[in-house]
Amino acid sequence: MRQARKRLWMIAAGAAVLIVAAALAFTAMRDAMVFFYSPAMVAENPPPPGQRVRVGGLVVNGSVERPASGGANFTVTDGRADIRITFAGSLPDLFREGQGIVADGVFDEDARFTAQTVLAKHDESYMPPEVARALRESGYWQDGPPGTGQYAGPGAETRR
Template identity: 55%
Template sequence: MTRKQRRAGFIAVGLGILGVAVGLVLFAMRDNIVFFYSPTEVAEKGIGPGTRFRLGGLVEKGSVEHTGPATIKFVVTDLRKQVTVSYTGLVPDLFREGQGVVAEGAMSPDGVFTADSVLAKHDEKYMPPEVAAALKKSGRWEEGQTKSDAGKPVAQ
């Protein structure tokens, strides 16, 4: 093999691996991206059962009830529309009524959002940025209610 052929070979291998990586990324992107919706968007978009997404909003005060030994039901609201969520498992330390929450899962045929994970990754000072943005969009929430809005809200 001449030097040139050898170099061409290396470049081919490099491009091959790059191609595989790009293919993997594109393929994984198609199926494994989870969108974030507020209760209003869920109603507007008419999201059917089976589609995984993240639902964010505030846990409505007085809505948390224990329906099974380790199952709870609560209502997520953006102060305009509501979605009922059912979740089996331990809620995170920061889960509280009246506070921001993000749940991941899918709608059930009965219109209840069945979550397999509940996140409340903010502390007392913050609200999850997606939730803050969703609430602002719903127009029922004033800036400055929490100290969160200093940062640019982004999906995490």
């Protein structure tokens, strides 16, 4: 009797917490899931304006513009299409032309991307997995030995 009652209590409490947690996780996941778009995907099928998305690619050489008012504008590419990105904050110290970056933000009506965050990696030889995959899909990725795959699309020779 005692054991049974104890079990019942534990199971009831456990089930209640699990259900609440699952509900929390599910609703939170729906709101917080951010889809990644490569430039080619945006060109084919752009996400609705105002939806929070992640984009990524290589920063095009010579595309970085730093307006006097602060922030930066630059273009990322996967070799097939480009995205122009506007960023109001200060760029990460590791941000460099030719490097793979990922940016979080929204597209406006004119397909300009306004980034809220720009992620560049601590390690300059690091390629974000999303970007590596986008480049592989665009056919401009050369798989090398582990950790040394590299971009092989247009302009590859100018990127170090």
